[in-house]
Amino acid sequence: MPDQSVLPRQFRVVGQRKRRPDGIDKVTGRARFGADMTAPGMLWGLVLRSPHPHARIRSIDTSKAEALPGVKAVVTGRDFEGGERDDVSINCMAGGKALYDGHAVAAVAATSKHAARAALKLIEVDYEVLPHVTDVDAAMQPDAPLLHEDMVTDGLQPPPDRPSNIAARHEIGHGDVETGFAEADEIVELSFKTEATHQGYIEPHACVASVSPDGSADLWVCTQGHFMVRNVCAAMLGLESSQLRVTASEIGGGFGGKTTVFIEPVALALSRKANRPVKMQMTRAEVFRATGPTASSSVDCRVGVTKDGRITAAQAELRYQGGAFAGAGADMGAMAIFTPYDIAHVKAVAWDVVTNRPKLAAYRAPGAPMAAFAAESTLDEAARRIGMDPLELRLKNAAREGTKAAYGPTFPRIGLTACLEAVRDSAHYKAPLGPNQGRGLACGFWFNFGGETCTTVNVNKDGTIGLSVGTPDIGGSRASMCAMAAEEFGVPYEKVRTVIADTASLGYNDVTDGSRVTFSSGLATIQASRQAIKRLCQRAAIMWGIDEEAVVWEDGHAKPASPNAGDFAPLSLAEIAAESANTGGPIAGHHEVNAEGAGVSFGVHLCDLEVDPETGFVKVLRYTAAQDAGKAVNPDYVEGQMQGGSAQGIGWALNEGYVYGEDGKLQNAGFLDYRIPVASDLPMIDAIIVEEPNPGHPYGVRGVGETSIAPPLAAVGNAIRAATGVRLTETPMAPPRILAALDAKVGDPDGRMTGQERDAPGKKARDGLPDDGLP
Amino acid sequence: MTVTVTTTINGDHEEFVCEADETLLDALRDHLGLTGSKEGCGTGDCGACSVMLDGRLVCACLVLAAEAEGRRVETIEGMAEGGELHPLQQKFLDAAALQCGICTPGFLVAAKALLERNPDPSETEVRYWLAGNLCRCTGYDKIVRAVLDTAAEMRSA
Ligand code: FES
Ligand code: FES
Numbered sequence: 001m002p003d004q005s006v007l008p009r010q011f012r013v014v015g016q017r018k019r020r021p022d023g024i025d026k027v028t029g030r031a032r033f034g035a036d037m038t039a040p041g042m043l044w045g046l047v048l049r050s051p052h053p054h055a056r057i058r059s060i061d062t063s064k065a066e067a068l069p070g071v072k073a074v075v076t077g078r079d080f081e082g083g084e085r086d087d088v089s090i091n092c093m094a095g096g097k098a099l100y101d102g103h104a105v106a107a108v109a110a111t112s113k114h115a116a117r118a119a120l121k122l123i124e125v126d127y128e129v130l131p132h133v134t135d136v137d138a139a140m141q142p143d144a145p146l147l148h149e150d151m152v153t154d155g156l157q158p159p160p161d162r163p164s165n166i167a168a169r170h171e172i173g174h175g176d177v178e179t180g181f182a183e184a185d186e187i188v189e190l191s192f193k194t195e196a197t198h199q200g201y202i203e204p205h206a207c208v209a210s211v212s213p214d215g216s217a218d219l220w221v222c223t224q225g226h227f228m229v230r231n232v233c234a235a236m237l238g239l240e241s242s243q244l245r246v247t248a249s250e251i252g253g254g255f256g257g258k259t260t261v262f263i264e265p266v267a268l269a270l271s272r273k274a275n276r277p278v279k280m281q282m283t284r285a286e287v288f289r290a291t292g293p294t295a296s297s298s299v300d301c302r303v304g305v306t307k308d309g310r311i312t313a314a315q316a317e318l319r320y321q322g323g324a325f326a327g328a329g330a331d332m333g334a335m336a337i338f339t340p341y342d343i344a345h346v347k348a349v350a351w352d353v354v355t356n357r358p359k360l361a362a363y364r365a366p367g368a369p370m371a372a373f374a375a376e377s378t379l380d381e382a383a384r385r386i387g388m389d390p391l392e393l394r395l396k397n398a399a400r401e402g403t404k405a406a407y408g409p410t411f412p413r414i415g416l417t418a419c420l421e422a423v424r425d426s427a428h429y430k431a432p433l434g435p436n437q438g439r440g441l442a443c444g445f446w447f448n449f450g451g452e453t454c455t456t457v458n459v460n461k462d463g464t465i466g467l468s469v470g471t472p473d474i475g476g477s478r479a480s481m482c483a484m485a486a487e488e489f490g491v492p493y494e495k496v497r498t499v500i501a502d503t504a505s506l507g508y509n510d511v512t513d514g515s516r517v518t519f520s521s522g523l524a525t526i527q528a529s530r531q532a533i534k535r536l537c538q539r540a541a542i543m544w545g546i547d548e549e550a551v552v553w554e555d556g557h558a559k560p561a562s563p564n565a566g567d568f569a570p571l572s573l574a575e576i577a578a579e580s581a582n583t584g585g586p587i588a589g590h591h592e593v594n595a596e597g598a599g600v601s602f603g604v605h606l607c608d609l610e611v612d613p614e615t616g617f618v619k620v621l622r623y624t625a626a627q628d629a630g631k632a633v634n635p636d637y638v639e640g641q642m643q644g645g646s647a648q649g650i651g652w653a654l655n656e657g658y659v660y661g662e663d664g665k666l667q668n669a670g671f672l673d674y675r676i677p678v679a680s681d682l683p684m685i686d687a688i689i690v691e692e693p694n695p696g697h698p699y700g701v702r703g704v705g706e707t708s709i710a711p712p713l714a715a716v717g718n719a720i721r722a723a724t725g726v727r728l729t730e731t732p733m734a735p736p737r738i739l740a741a742l743d744a745k746v747g748d749p750d751g752r753m754t755g756q757e758r759d760a761p762g763k764k765a766r767d768g769l770p771d772d773g774l775p
Numbered sequence: 776m777t778v779t780v781t782t783t784i785n786g787d788h789e790e791f792v793c794e795a796d797e798t799l800l801d802a803l804r805d806h807l808g809l810t811g812s813k814e815g816c817g818t819g820d821c822g823a824c825s826v827m828l829d830g831r832l833v834c835a836c837l838v839l840a841a842e843a844e845g846r847r848v849e850t851i852e853g854m855a856e857g858g859e860l861h862p863l864q865q866k867f868l869d870a871a872a873l874q875c876g877i878c879t880p881g882f883l884v885a886a887k888a889l890l891e892r893n894p895d896p897s898e899t900e901v902r903y904w905l906a907g908n909l910c911r912c913t914g915y916d917k918i919v920r921a922v923l924d925t926a927a928e929m930r931s932a
Contacts, residue, residue, distance in 0.1 A: 019868055026876030027864040029811020029851035033877055036810040113801075114794060200911045202815040202823055203877040252813070252877025253911050284816040475874040475912060636871035640913055644874065647914030671820035671909060679902040679915040687916075 013486045013493050014699055017636045020479040021497065022250070033250045034206030034222030039277035042208065043072055043109040045270045046116040046280070047263065048123050049290060050098030050105050053132035053356040053664030054145060057096060057125060060106055064122040070115030073274035074123070075266065076106045083236040087325040091359045092236070092265050098127065099147060099324035100356045101665040102289030104262075109270040109278045132356040132664040136298050136321035139165040139355045147324055147354050165354045167326035172334045173347035173406050180313025180345025184304025186385040190378050194370040194713070194731045195657030196296040199363045200648075200676045203252020204287045209267035210277035217244045217268060222251045224258040224472055225511025230503045236265045237272070244268075247502040248472040255648070256362030257292055259511045288669035292361020293658060295320035295328045297370035301337075301378045309388045311379075311397045313345040314338045318371060321353040322360035328352045329360065332367030335407035336710070337375045340416055340443040340602060341397040346406040356664055362513060364645060365446045365706035369652060369713050373731065376442035376714030381727065390441050390718070391429070395420045398443075399602075415628025415692035416443065416602035422626040422688045423604045429624075437610045437621065438723025444603045444710025448703040449514025450595030450696075454507035455524035457485060457532050459587040463574025465489060467525060468501040470509030471517045475644075475705070476637035480518045481525050483633055484699070488529035490556030491573055507592060515703025518633055519694075520595035526698050532589030539583040540571045597696020598703060603627035605646065605711035611723045613742065616735030618654055618720065620681070625711075626688035630702030639687035642708045646685050649712025651677040657732045782843040784809070785853025793840040800824045802840035803850060811851035811880045815909065822908030825881040825888075826850045832888040834907075851880035854887065862932075863887055863925045872921035874912035882908050886922045894930055898923060 025031035062074040077095045085095065094105045106123050110116040131145035138144055144165055153160050154168035181187055207221035217239060223229050226248040234244045251258060263280045271278040282291070297320045304313040316337050322328025330350035338346050360366075383390040398417045404410045423429055423441070433439060458466040467485050471477065482496040489496075510516070533553045540558030541548040550565035551558050557570035580587050608622040625642045632638040655675045659667040668674045693700025713731060721727050726741040776795045783789065784807065791806045800817075803809040803826070815821035817836045824835040827849040828842075854861045863886050866872070873879045882905065889896060889904045896904065901922050902915070910918060 017871070020871070022876070023868040023873065024860075026873055026879050027860065027867050027883060028855055029809075029880045031876055032810070033813070035804075035814065200909075201875070201877075202821055202909055202911055203813070203875070204815070250877075251875060252815075253875045255911070281814075284818065284820075476871070636917075637874070640871060640874050640917060643914035643916045644912045645914075648911070670818055671816050672818065676909060676911060677915075678906040678909065679919060680899075680906040682902075682915055684919070685914050685916050 011487060013483045014631065014633050015635065018479055018483055018493050018634060020476045021482060022473065022478055031250045033203055033252050035281045037208045037220045037249065038279065039208050039210055042277045042279050043111060043274055044113045044116045045107055045109045045267050045278045046120055047104045047266065047286070048106040048120045049286070050094065050101065050103040052098055052127055052129050053101045053134065054130040055098045055127040056130060057094060057098060057105060058128055059126045061124040062106060064124070065108055065119040068115060068119050068122060070111040071108055071119045072111065072276060073109045073270045074106060075269045075273060079269050079273070080236060083238045087359065088232060088260060089236050089265070091325060092262055100358050102286070102358060104266065104290065107266045107270060109274050133165070134355050134357055134660040134664055136296055136319050136353050136355065139321055139353050140319065140351065147356065151354065166351055167354055168352040170331040170334055170350040171347070174404070175345030177313045177315045177345045177347045181304045183306065183312040185307045186382060187302065187304045188378050188382045188385060189302040190381065190729060192299045192301065192374040192377065192729045194297045194373060196293045196357065197363065197652045197656045198288055198293040198674065199255035199257035201253030201255060201257055204282040204284060205258070205262055205291065206281040207264050207267050208277055208279045209264070209271040211268055211272040213275060215239060215243050219244065219246045219264060219268065220249055221246060221264055222249045222258060224251065224254040224474065224513060226472065227470060227503050227508045228259070228511045229261055229264055232261050233265045233268055237268055245502055245504040248500050251472050251474055254474055255364045256366060256513060259362050259513050260292060262291055284671060285669040288674060289666050290358055292359055294363045295322045295330070295360050295367065295370070297333070299370060299374040301374040303378045303382050305382045305386055307386050309386060309393050309396045311341055311343050314343050316348045316374060318348065319351040319353060320367065321355040321357065323357040324354055325359045326352060326354060327360070329367035333371035336368040336445050337371035339405050339407065339445045340399055342399050342403040343397070348406065364648065364709040368444065368446060368710045369649060372442065372444050372710040373713035373717065376711065377717050377727065377729070380440070380714070380718040380721065391420060391424055394443055411600065412695050413692055414600060414602060415690045418690045418692055419602055419604040419626040419628055422690055423606050423624060426624055426688065428606055428622055428686065433608065436613060436723055437608060438719040438721065440607045440715045440718030440722060442605055442711040442714035442718060444605070444707050446515065446601050446707040446710060448519065448598040448601055449516040450520045450598040451510035451514065451516050452594050453509055453520040453524045454592040455521060455528045455590070456506060457525065457528040457589045459532055459536065459573065459577050461577050461580065463495065463572065463577050465491060465496040467496060467498040468506055469498060469521045469525065470501055470506045471512045471521045472500055474512055475641060476634060477517045477521065479637065480633040481521060484522050484525050485529050488526055488533065489573060490554070515601065515705035516598060519598050519697055519701050519703050520593070522633065522701055523595050523697055524591040524593055527591035527593070528589040530589070531591065532587060535587050535589065536573060536576050539576050539580060539587065542583045543571065543576070543579060544568050597694070599630055599694030599696050601628050601702045601704060601707040603707040603711055605715040607712070607715040607719045609716065609719045609723065611720060611738065616738035616742065618733070618738065620650060620683055622683055624686040624688065625708055626690055627704060627707055628690045628692050628702060629704045630694035630697065631691055631700040632689050633699070633701060635689060638689055638704050641704045642687040643685040645706070645708025646712055647677050647682055649709045650682065650716060653713045653716035653731055653733055655732050655734060778841050780841055780844050782846055782848060784848045785850060795841060797840045798836050799838040799840045799843055800835035803835060809850055809852050813877055813880060815877070822885060823878055823881040825884040825908065827884065827888060832885055851884055854883060861887065862929055863922070866921045866925040870917055870921040870924065872913065872917040878908060878910040882910065882918055890926055890929065894926060896926060
């Protein structure tokens, strides 16, 4: 990892709560998101989706739809056979089989939404319905309905001789767990299940595609990565990258869900066929049924501890289903599961499974929250067994500089102990609790990524700065880029304007994911700025007629390096820029990098809640999130990431989950039935920013976007355990499940609420009522 | 079947033609170019399409365009007076009460409606009033604070 030699330093702009440059358009309604674009002569595109979770498509008859007045194009899987037909392509438009309820099977473009809707009804699909499976454990059974006849489990020796729904097996670890468990005084073993959740971004996917007869094409789209969209769509449609220009609109949330394509290639195919621009916009139901939720999981977890609180061994088996295609991310879960702790003997086995559900997409620290739910709940139970404060247990075993993580690396400077201490020292940690209330603590971890990045900075003649980056801004990254450029140039923050350049205007940039943007686009911005500053110094040298080595840059001015260099009044950036025509032309800087050294991030969450023993209703009362940001470039938006991730995690813990019926169909494809937290569900969320500088970044920055969703599931579960004496091992931990657990518990010695106490009016009132329908 | 609708939008007289079953949200966005009101769900669950209809807070996705006939519609585009932001808009900007910003127009319209009927809301009142507006980015913390702070400033102004 490149050591950027982070020295303690005074920042001028970085670290301040600067107003975001794109904010004004967003508070006035002027900002243009995916669905806010139109094009002259535009058609409306709609998708026909499979009503069956698993079916062979015998034939599709589109002739009646095509004959409908106003219909200009109809496409099916056939229209994609000329291009690359990989999983992403087949997910966008089914081939021979529909693999889940909601899988796209055809699409139309028409002059009005009305005509497009009418046309969908006229498409005749002849399905042969096949048996289906939606649960991960069921899908692993030898007699389970098979999704792909050619899927042979990867990572098994010897390779299996028959296909199954198990795409791959992975194993992570070091030491010898049996040796470790032999050293333990207590061993806790628990099994967990989490239901799939959805990112729930408020903006449905939308795009406008326009393909010209010569094959050149433009695409406007809300995405986390327009370069990825370009490459994938071009491959699917048989275009060259240079033929397709993709512009990233403002994006109304993504959280990982907009790191792939769904309707974009379809819109392009329709536009090409119709020879007119096509706009497509998903409905909310389509977003739930046919975009990329998380994996659902089933995890067995085993932890051994000594009486004095040393973790001697940890072991887990993680089974994740990620929908109809390989790639459930169980390996990420295995890599993350015990990483917050320094443990000599660790083993984690991961199974990647396919089922008849939509293909998963990334969701904030993908794979980690369900793993952390298992590990942090088991650890909480272990702390109870040995009578140790759960924070104390974690502090005793916390990973720190020099710890070798089970997934490979030895950590440089990291911030986990600092986060634990920050929570321990908070007022929240010491606050008293009332009856039926409990407090839960959990840690979380995320790797963070760097990746391919390229940035251009232009010095304008009036002394202002234009910065072009290629990473879509989801949560205020333009503000951070402006701050970092202003810091380098020594100009006011307001003098820098950052735009997200389209794919024709800048080199390739990886997707905005892996908490990578402030780190890697920031890194590239700093280096590009430094290159431009070097050129500014060269120009000043020319203006002064001295050697460029004799010029330094300080406080936004070129200055002679020493009195020996000559006696010149400092030249401001604006003065040098104004003269640029006479000193060699425009001044710019550029940087390309495949950034490494992203710097891992840890977080610690503390949750207080109250459980209503009559209804099982959980009210979150107080919530604190501490997280290592390395260096917070804009603390407002770092806090925002921590608060937003916490809220999503609380939703995952308490309410959210895909509900599949026996028929294999999604039962809750809307915000009414898939209920994300609303303002009245939550308290304020206290964010404590910890700053342990990342040695891989010039300012010490670490990504902050994802870690915050890893701890909440267990923080909530541990708090419910503390409040009620029952351990919930399945999400969502919704009232029916909590009541069932309370009913099952009779006279648990260390629970505050005994079975007898519970057996009061609430239970009687519920007797004889049907089950509430949760799985 | 199409209908012609005559209405007042942000103080301006407007006339448009739409399908009889089209929503006010579609009319605003598709026919009038007022794309500040957002469609997050189309089923009344997210509040991103919040507008005022004759002074009442409604989800534009649940109102038929034809129902706007002869009535007064106010949208996010009319919230600032010329170049002068409404105090709520200014506060959202200053207090980082938005991340992606897709929910922001709906929250601003809804929060303005709240402060017009209750200039001194408690935190709980703000949270319940805004419970019809979904935000997936912020965890609501900075939004609720921004509304409370704006209310305090407007009272002392
Ligand atoms: S779009 Fe109207 S409430 Fe969601
Ligand atoms: S700021 Fe993104 S949904 Fe609210």
